[in-house]
Every structure is written in C-alpha cells, then in structure tokens.
C-alpha cells in the first residue's frame with residue numbers, strides 16, 4: 522500500500538511528463554474508481570496546463586493554469602505508467618489516460634480501484650480531505666513542538682495516532698512501524714504519554730520526529746525494489762539494533778499487523 526515515499530516517487534516519475542505541459546486529451550475508460558470521477562472531469566482538464574506537480578500527504582496534486590487542482594490518490598494498488606512517445610497498448614486495469622502536450626502519455630492503472638481523482642477549485646478544496654491533513658513530516662516546520670500539540674492528551678496507541686492523517690500526513694502501517702523501532706518507542710504506548718504535562722516535548726518526542734524524517738528520507742532514496750525493513754514483516758527475526766538481542770514480535774492493532782521489538786521499544 523503506497524505511503525509517503527511511494528507517492529513521492531510517483532510525483533518524481535510524473536513531473537517530467539506533466540509539469541509545464543497541457544492536457545491535450547483526457548480519456549476516462551472507467552468512471553467508477555473508489556469514488557465516481559467528477560462530472561466534467563475531462564472538460565476541466567483538457568487544455569489546462571500543469572503549473573506544478575507536488576505531493577501532499579499521500580495525494581498527488583497538480584496545480585493547473587485554470588486555478589483548479591487535480592488531486593490523485595493511489596489507493597491500495599494504483600500506479601502510473603509514463604510513455605514518452607508512440608502508441609500505448611492499454612490493459613484492462615488502465616482506467617484514466619492523459620495525453621500531454623509534451624508528447625507523453627500518462628496512464629493510471631489500478632486493479633483494485635481504491636484509488637481516485639478529484640478536481641477542486643479554491644473554494645471546494647477547503648472542504649476536501651486535503652484541507653484536513655496534518656503537517657508534512659519532511660517540512661522544516663515539522664518539529665517536536667508541533668507533534669506535541671497534536672499528541673497531547675491522546676489515549677490512542679502511538680501506532681494509531683501516527684497513522685491518523687490529521688496528526689501527521691503521509692504515514693501508514695509500514696513507515697509508522699519502522700519509525701517507532703528507530704525511535705525505540707512501543708507502538709502500544711499511549712500517544713499522550715510522550716508529551717509533558719506542561720505541553721513541552723521531551724527528548725523521546727524529539728527522537729521520534731528525527732526517526733520519522735530519517736525513515737521517510739531513507740525509503741525515498743532507496744527506491745521501489747528495495748524493501749529491506751528493520752522490523753516490518755520480520756516476525757521472529759533478531760532485532761537489528763546493535764546489542765539488543767530481542768526478537769521481533771507481531772501484534773494486531775486496529776486490524777493491522779504491527780511489528781516491534783519488546784526489548785528495546787518502550
């Protein structure tokens with residue numbers, strides 16, 4: 522399931538084909554994705570230029586010359602193919618095809634159809650899921666005090682709190698699990714216990730912020746074919762922390778598997 526690093530890589534993949542180019546043609550082969558594609562989807566995109574393509578949380582966002590925003594989500598199994606020229610053989614799960622003025626063809630493929638696309642203007646975006654997102658974990662502004670404010674008083678386990686897109690944007694099951702191991706914090710610990718009674722951020726919370734950033738930066742740099750994890754999906758293996766000697770354990774939280782080392786994660 523795509524999280525921030527996978528979405529970031531999708532943005533980097535699409536940028537050369539889409540940024541600065543216009544939508545010359547928009548072919549919707551299937552309207553019913555996770556949501557129904559908006560009415561006039563094709564009309565609002567066709568002819569518009571992409572000023573910038575960026576990521577916000579797990580969303581891809583194209584800022585258009587018309588003032589509209591094209592917002593795209595990969596869901597569980599969505600991905601893009603970019604064809605720089607020539608005709609494109611389409612398959613059953615290719616649902617949306619953008620023909621760009623750059624000559625590139627961008628194809629959205631999604632076998633499970635949990636992904637979707639929306640077009641917003643300045644007014645409607647304020648009521649969208651995008652507007653409710655928490656801070657970007659790779660932004661300079663994401664510091665321990667910002668996270669402290671959002672975790673203060675929360676009784677939810679750390680795993681659940683950090684997976685909440687309103688607390689911090691872009692994290693999911695895999696990278697929360699990995700960051701908590703790096704920060705030596707238990708996924709079961711109540712989130713609010715990381716914040717002092719005064720609201721201040723203790724060293725453990727500063728460590729967590731650094732761990733989230735480092736985990737995401739490493740995953741973006743590593744690339745899609747290398748998924749060596751510290752603890753995720755490594756039940757029964759030796760903890761990778763030098764000198765720990767613990768064993769990675771799997772628990773289920775909110776219906777999702779969590780992996781952690783009970784010896785060094787407190």
Ligand SMILES: [Zn+2]
Pocket residue numbers: 760761762765766767768782783784785786
């Ligand atoms: Zn350990």
